[in-house]
Amino acid sequence: MSANLxxxxxxxxxxxxxxxxxxxxxxxxxIRDEYVLRICIRVGIxxxxxVGLNIVAGFAGMLSCAQSAFFGLGAYCSALLSLNFGIxxxxxxxxxxxxxxxxxxxxxxxxxxxxxxxxVMATIAFGEIVGLVFLNWESLTxxxxxxxxxxxxxxxxxxxxxxxxxxxxxxGLAVLAVFVSWxxxxxxxxxxxxxxxxxxxxxxxSGIPINRYKVLAFTLSAIYAGVAGSFFAHYMTFISPGTFSxxxxxxxxxxxxxxxxxxxxxxxxxxxxxTIIPEALRxxxxxxxxxxxxxxxxxxxxxxxxxxxxxxxxxxxxxxxxFK
Amino acid sequence: xxxxxxxxxxxxxxxxxxxxxxxxxxxGVAQLLHMAHGGVLLFGAYIAMTLxxxxxLPLVVAAPIAIVATIIIGLIVERITxxxxxxxxxLAILIATLGMCFFLESAMExxxxxxxxAFPGFLESPAIALENIQxxxxxVFIFIVAVSLIVGLQLLVxxxxxGKAIRATAEKPIMAELMGVxxxxxxxAVIVIGSALGGIGGMMMGSYYGSINPAxxxxxxxKxxxxxxxxxxxxxxxxxxGGFFIAFxxxxxxAYISSxxxxxxxxxxxxxxxxxxxxxxxxxxxLERRG
Numbered sequence: 001m002s003a004n005l006x007x008x009x010x011x012x013x014x015x016x017x018x019x020x021x022x023x024x025x026x027x028x029x030x031i032r033d034e035y036v037l038r039i040c041i042r043v044g045i046x047x048x049x050x051v052g053l054n055i056v057a058g059f060a061g062m063l064s065c066a067q068s069a070f071f072g073l074g075a076y077c078s079a080l081l082s083l084n085f086g087i088x089x090x091x092x093x094x095x096x097x098x099x100x101x102x103x104x105x106x107x108x109x110x111x112x113x114x115x116x117x118x119x120v121m122a123t124i125a126f127g128e129i130v131g132l133v134f135l136n137w138e139s140l141t142x143x144x145x146x147x148x149x150x151x152x153x154x155x156x157x158x159x160x161x162x163x164x165x166x167x168x169x170x171x172g173l174a175v176l177a178v179f180v181s182w183x184x185x186x187x188x189x190x191x192x193x194x195x196x197x198x199x200x201x202x203x204x205x206s207g208i209p210i211n212r213y214k215v216l217a218f219t220l221s222a223i224y225a226g227v228a229g230s231f232f233a234h235y236m237t238f239i240s241p242g243t244f245s246x247x248x249x250x251x252x253x254x255x256x257x258x259x260x261x262x263x264x265x266x267x268x269x270x271x272x273x274x275t276i277i278p279e280a281l282r283x284x285x286x287x288x289x290x291x292x293x294x295x296x297x298x299x300x301x302x303x304x305x306x307x308x309x310x311x312x313x314x315x316x317x318x319x320x321x322x323f324k
Numbered sequence: 325x326x327x328x329x330x331x332x333x334x335x336x337x338x339x340x341x342x343x344x345x346x347x348x349x350x351x352g353v354a355q356l357l358h359m360a361h362g363g364v365l366l367f368g369a370y371i372a373m374t375l376x377x378x379x380x381l382p383l384v385v386a387a388p389i390a391i392v393a394t395i396i397i398g399l400i401v402e403r404i405t406x407x408x409x410x411x412x413x414x415l416a417i418l419i420a421t422l423g424m425c426f427f428l429e430s431a432m433e434x435x436x437x438x439x440x441x442a443f444p445g446f447l448e449s450p451a452i453a454l455e456n457i458q459x460x461x462x463x464v465f466i467f468i469v470a471v472s473l474i475v476g477l478q479l480l481v482x483x484x485x486x487g488k489a490i491r492a493t494a495e496k497p498i499m500a501e502l503m504g505v506x507x508x509x510x511x512x513a514v515i516v517i518g519s520a521l522g523g524i525g526g527m528m529m530g531s532y533y534g535s536i537n538p539a540x541x542x543x544x545x546x547k548x549x550x551x552x553x554x555x556x557x558x559x560x561x562x563x564x565x566g567g568f569f570i571a572f573x574x575x576x577x578x579a580y581i582s583s584x585x586x587x588x589x590x591x592x593x594x595x596x597x598x599x600x601x602x603x604x605x606x607x608x609x610x611l612e613r614r615g
Contacts, residue, residue: 063415110599116415117357121549122598125591128546132588246542250422257419289430296423301408304416 013265024171028164037163041235043275044170045228050255050271051177051264052224057253058262059190060217061197063120065249066107069127070100070222072134072244074229076141079150079239089153093230100226101219103130108218112211127246134241146240150233166235173231174268177224181264184220193217194262247289254296260306270306328457329579333572335463338470339532341567342525343544344551345477345560346518351549352558353494354514357418360401362545363428365522366538368394369443369530370436372523376444383444391523398519399512401428407511425541432538440537443530466528473521478560486513494558543587550594556604565605569593 028037053067078096081087087095111122134141141147152160153169160166184190195203196210204210233239255274259266274295278288299306343365350358372390375381381389405420445462481487492500493510501507526544530536551570555562573589597604 063418110595114598114602117351117418118553118598118602120418121546121553122595124546125550125595129588129591136582136585247426250426253419254423286434287430289426290434293423293425293427293430297405297420297427300405300416300420300423304409304412 021175028167034163037167039276039279041163041166041170042279043272044167044174045232045235046252046255046271046275047174047268048170048177048224048228048231049252050259050267051174051181052221052228053252054221054256054259054262054264054267055181055184055193055224056217056221057256058260058267059184059193059197060214061261062112062214062217063116063253064107064123064218064221065120065246065253066123066127066130067221067225067252068244068246068248069130070103070225071229071232071248072130072239072241073103073222074100074226075233075239075244076134076147076229077226078230079147079233080140082151082234083147083149089151089230089234090155092234093227096230097223097227100229101223104219104222105215107222108215112214112218124246124249127249131241131244131246134244141241144241146238147233148238150237150239152237153234160234166231170231170235173227177227178264178268185264189213189216197262251292254292258295258299258306263306266306325579329575330572331457331459331463333568333575335467336532336575337568337571338467338474339525339528339567340547340551340571341474341564342470342521342528343548344555344563344567345474346520346522346525347548347552348555348558348560348563349490349514349518349521351552352556353490354511355414355494356406356511357414357421358406359418359421359545360405360424360428361398361421361518361522362543362548363425363432363541364398364401364519365394365526366536366541366544367397367428367432368519368523369526369536370432372527373441373443373530373536374436377442387524387527390527391520394523394526395516395519398515398522402512402515425545429538429541432541436538438538440535443527443534443536445531445534462531466532469524470528473524474560474564477517477521480517481560486510490514546587546594547590550590553594553602553604554597556606559604559606562604562606 024040027040031037049067049071053064056062056064074096077099078089078092081092081095082089107123107126111119111126114122135143137143153165154160158165160169185194192203192208192210192213195208196213200210251274255270256267258274259268259270274292278285278291346365347361350356350361368390371393372383372386375386375389376383379386401421401424405424406417409416409420445460479487481490489500489505489510490513492503492505493507497507500510529544547570551566552563553566554569555564555566570590570593573593574586577585577589
């Protein structure tokens with residue numbers, strides 16, 4: 001049944017996409033509830049994060065558990081630029097994205113040669129170290145006390161006060177992110193990523209310097225996360241190290257896996273679903289991690305390719321006689 | 325001060341080694357990317373805590389019960405997240421066990437709360453005091469038990485039929501199967517032994533630190549994996565080297581640099597090893613080192 005659903009969505013992609021975009025555009029005008037808008041903004045942020053991670057994990061097949069670290073790097077960079085140098089959000093955001101991207105290169109360069117499991121551990125370790133730096137470099141980040149008073153974005157004399165302008169901004173960013181990812185799949189670069197994931201040895205044997213493309217995948221996903229982090233900092237106006245944990249990274253990875261590794265629509269849908277459900281079912285709040293964990297297990301047992309995966313970009317069943 | 329740190333590190337090292345042994349068996353020998361093992365052993369520690377603190381059972385009685393419980397939990401986790409996914413690429417087990425790790429940590433949080441809970445110590449006083457070093461009898465006991473278990477495991481792996489079956493399966497499962505080794509039984513055996521060792525290690529860790537909390541799940545997983553990566557997957561001496569290295573670096577970093585650096589050392593060392601020699605010091609099993 002779900003296979004038909006994903007095919008249905010796939011076939012009517014364009015119309016559904018347009019309907020969705022239009023619907024989301026008029027949403028704040030129709031629904032005045034600030035709480036709903038807040039959730040939508042959260043969804044937008046996670047869409048950015050998941051779609052970004054999808055590039056390195058879904059397209060290129062490298063399970064990075066560092067997305068939250070890049071998120072934090074972008075957030076702190078943007079916050080510190082604004083607080084210490086008075087740089088406006090609109091300038092700080094791209095800088096933060098690039099800042100995170102640099103770290104993407106730094107993480108990518110040494111780790112791309114590692115196989116799946118080692119890559120996971122290395123990225124987790126990276127994330128933990130970054131988190132520890134946030135926590136302990138108190139002269140810069142004020143450590144566990146966090147950074148309050150981050151200025152909201154401003155256009156001319158219009159200051160972002162309630163949720164609506166934030167909503168449109170994150171919406172724009174999310175649309176941009178999805179569009180860039182989508183274009184990526186059409187380009188040779190995107191196809192290279194997928195080729196690397198499908199059969200690395202064959203790709204390498206074809207004479208393609210896969211290493212630099214793998215690093216590029218890391219960099220791109222880091223930039224997405226950095227931009228999201230910058231937005232997050234100026235939206236919440238307060239950030240602290242606890243937000244950017246390994247747990248968050250794994251939850252974002254769960255979104256990508258659940259949606260179907262390599263499927264942009266899948267990442268968007270599961271980011272939305274996995275953000276809204278804990279909110280809609282209030283009693284789940286305490287069991288949030290249990291819920292995520294259970295979902296991951298369920299998906300892997302029932303449909304390892306994820307919701308939107310149709311076996312093209314995802315985990316394929318291989319005959320293994322290892323432990324019968 | 326220095327000697328005290330050495331003594332502390334010897335005790336902590338034996339604890340970490342026990343934990344690392346469970347990891348090296350499961351990751352290295354059974355070639356399973358079992359990210360939930362840390363959660364399983366911490367769950368066992370929680371059960372031990374409930375039996376002693378909650379029900380007032382003496383540790384002598386509670387410990388075996390907790391070990392059995394840990395084994396059962398380990399087997400349940402295996403049946404849910406590992407065995408069904410064996411025909412899929414290892415990635416599937418990696419992700420599924422990650423989910424299980426989350427699930428277990430949250431379960432512990434919901435059952436016992438997120439705060440630190442006191443873990444029973446034993447044989448606390450009087451401590452032996454030599455010159456300016458303090459050693460609790462508990463620490464001595466932990467050390468002796470741990471070393472015995474380590475030696476016992478090495479003997480088991482080297483000289484018993486089960487040990488040979490385990491090693492054969494690790495090297496070439498198909499061949500082992502052809503030679504009459506029931507690999508599914510070997511898998512269960514590895515889980516049982518690994519969980520038991522982990523459970524014991526977890527309880528000792530609880531005693532040593534005096535408290536446990538659910539957030540330790542990730543930390544235990546990372547340290548166990550770090551120790552095994554350092555020492556080499558599937559190698560008992562490797563687990564020993566890795567476990568002691570982590571313990572020593574932890575204690576000395578806290579003592580001489582600052583407590584906030586405690587975990588950084590372990591993680592950095594792990595990354596370094598991954599970059600320079602992913603097989604680890606004694607590593608022989610190739611867990612798909614290079615992608």
